[in-house]
Amino acid sequence: MSTQEFDVVVVGGSLAGCTAATLLGRKGLKVALIEHHVQDDNYKHLCTHFIQASAVPVLQRLGVDRLIEEAGGVRNSIEIHTPYGWVGHHLGVDQDGRPLHGYNIRRSRLDPIMRDTASATQGVTMMSGWSTKSLVEQGGRIAGIRLASGDRQITLRSRLVVAADGRNSPLATLAGVKAKSAPNRRFAIFAPMRHVDLRRGSASQMWLTGSEAAYIFPNDDDVTVVAWISPKENLDACRGRALEALIEHLRGLPDAPQLQNAELVDQVLTVKEYPNLWRPPVVRGMALVGDSAMSIDYLWGTGCGWALQSAELLSDNIDAVVKQDIGLDVALRRYQRQHMRMFAGHRFLINDFANRLSLNAIEKLMFSAAVKDVRMARHMARFVARIDGPMKFLSPAALLQAIWTNLRQPVANPDGTRSCDAPLI
Numbered sequence: 001m002s003t004q005e006f007d008v009v010v011v012g013g014s015l016a017g018c019t020a021a022t023l024l025g026r027k028g029l030k031v032a033l034i035e036h037h038v039q040d041d042n043y044k045h046l047c048t049h050f051i052q053a054s055a056v057p058v059l060q061r062l063g064v065d066r067l068i069e070e071a072g073g074v075r076n077s078i079e080i081h082t083p084y085g086w087v088g089h090h091l092g093v094d095q096d097g098r099p100l101h102g103y104n105i106r107r108s109r110l111d112p113i114m115r116d117t118a119s120a121t122q123g124v125t126m127m128s129g130w131s132t133k134s135l136v137e138q139g140g141r142i143a144g145i146r147l148a149s150g151d152r153q154i155t156l157r158s159r160l161v162v163a164a165d166g167r168n169s170p171l172a173t174l175a176g177v178k179a180k181s182a183p184n185r186r187f188a189i190f191a192p193m194r195h196v197d198l199r200r201g202s203a204s205q206m207w208l209t210g211s212e213a214a215y216i217f218p219n220d221d222d223v224t225v226v227a228w229i230s231p232k233e234n235l236d237a238c239r240g241r242a243l244e245a246l247i248e249h250l251r252g253l254p255d256a257p258q259l260q261n262a263e264l265v266d267q268v269l270t271v272k273e274y275p276n277l278w279r280p281p282v283v284r285g286m287a288l289v290g291d292s293a294m295s296i297d298y299l300w301g302t303g304c305g306w307a308l309q310s311a312e313l314l315s316d317n318i319d320a321v322v323k324q325d326i327g328l329d330v331a332l333r334r335y336q337r338q339h340m341r342m343f344a345g346h347r348f349l350i351n352d353f354a355n356r357l358s359l360n361a362i363e364k365l366m367f368s369a370a371v372k373d374v375r376m377a378r379h380m381a382r383f384v385a386r387i388d389g390p391m392k393f394l395s396p397a398a399l400l401q402a403i404w405t406n407l408r409q410p411v412a413n414p415d416g417t418r419s420c421d422a423p424l425i
């Protein structure tokens with residue numbers, strides 16, 4: 001079996017892996033990017049393609065935002081229908097005065113763009129069609145991997161191995177790490193359709209009750225992803241008639257999209273079980289990014305953005321190893337701390353909602369205030385887009401502002417108008 005040496009070996013050629021490989025390659029490191037699918041146009045099917053605004057700076061840094069737009073990706077924002085009325089999209093503007101937004105682009109387009117970007121990066125060797133067989137361990141650290149492709153085998157040795165191999169992370173399993181988990185009481189049905197006639201402009205829309213959510217996400221090539229997330233108790237009634245059940249549900253929503261002329265363009269997918277899973281971001285010198293570190297409820301559309309952002313976080317910490325001559329372990333400890341700081345609060349709230357079928361008192365307070373007051377709507381939009389974290393969203397000042405808004409205007413729509421249903425940007 002032959003052996004090759006790299007600075008970094010990244011396993012998983014999807015959003016997290018391609019981001020890590022591209023950024024590390026640009027720092028002058030010699031990187032192997034391993035993907036077990038042979039075809040370069042392979043993509044993740046289980047996704048509704050909503051990339052939050054929090055991840056756009058990473059896409060811009062990669063230079064992928066331009067390619068997404070050339071491929072027809074849609075700049076997104078979301079309007080949310082709550083039990084109190086509509087909250088318009090109020091993300092505001094960035095430091096340079098440009099409107100904040102995320103992207104909707106189908107993974108069939110995005111994943112190959114990400115892979116092409118990584119492969120074209122100097123220093124990155126893309127190895128498609130190889131699967132991980134075992135880990136190389138040295139002095140208690142993970143110091144490489146053994147790969148196989150058909151009857152070929154190879155060993156890659158490196159100072160750093162990165163697991164970007166998704167929710168089931170075969171690397172974490174090889175390292176003996178068991179994911180922590182928390183229940184998710186809902187299932188989902190989603191379908192990509194053309195000719196969906198939207199009733200409220202072209203922004204993405206979400207209908208959120210305590211127990212259920214529904215979405216429409218306009219994507220590239222005039223394809224709209226239509227989705228419904230519902231308590232598992234309703235699953236039996238949808239068996240064998242997923243599309244019909246989805247359409248029936250959407251028809252009953254306020255300002256429902258018109259689906260008479262809608263045409264299905266790909267499979268209808270049903271996700272029956274999706275417990276929240278997470279693992280330590282660093283294991284014996286191996287770093288975990290994206291879903292391999294944390295894969296939680298898709299209801300909030302955060303996994304793609306967080307895959308990009310966690311990979312960026314890791315690569316910036318590794319940069320310090322090169323530039324500031326700090327030890328690799330110091331950099332990995334920093335990554336672990338920052339990962340916890342960035343995501344643990346979101347995970348706590350998302351896990352809690354996944355195991356509950358009604359809105360709690362704080363959610364009711366914040367939603368009802370966001371329907372009535374533009375500042376509160378903007379505050380909520382920044383949290384939902386994951387630009388702000390839970391500490392800021394639920395700060396004492398924000399809670400007081402929400403209480404004050406509700407005291408000033410106890411009823412959401414006294415005269416049939418809503419202060420926050422018109423988009424600001």
Ligand SMILES: Cc1cc2nc3c(=O)[nH]c(=O)nc-3n(C[C@H](O)[C@H](O)[C@H](O)COP(=O)(O)OP(=O)(O)OC[C@H]3O[C@@H](n4cnc5c(N)ncnc54)[C@H](O)[C@@H]3O)c2cc1C
Nearest residue numbers: 012014015016036048049050165166290291301302303304
């Ligand atoms: C129903 C559903 C809807 C979703 N909708 C959204 C949404 O709208 N917005 C959002 O932000 N997120 C969404 N997500 C989550 C999102 O899809 C994931 O968070 C995201 O794909 C994670 O990216 P990743 O790169 O970490 O992992 P993945 O995209 O899963 O990639 C892992 C890669 O590793 C490769 N791999 C695995 N094992 C090996 C191995 N042994 N050797 C080599 N390669 C290997 C795989 O082939 C794959 O390319 C959704 C998820 C689901 C289930």
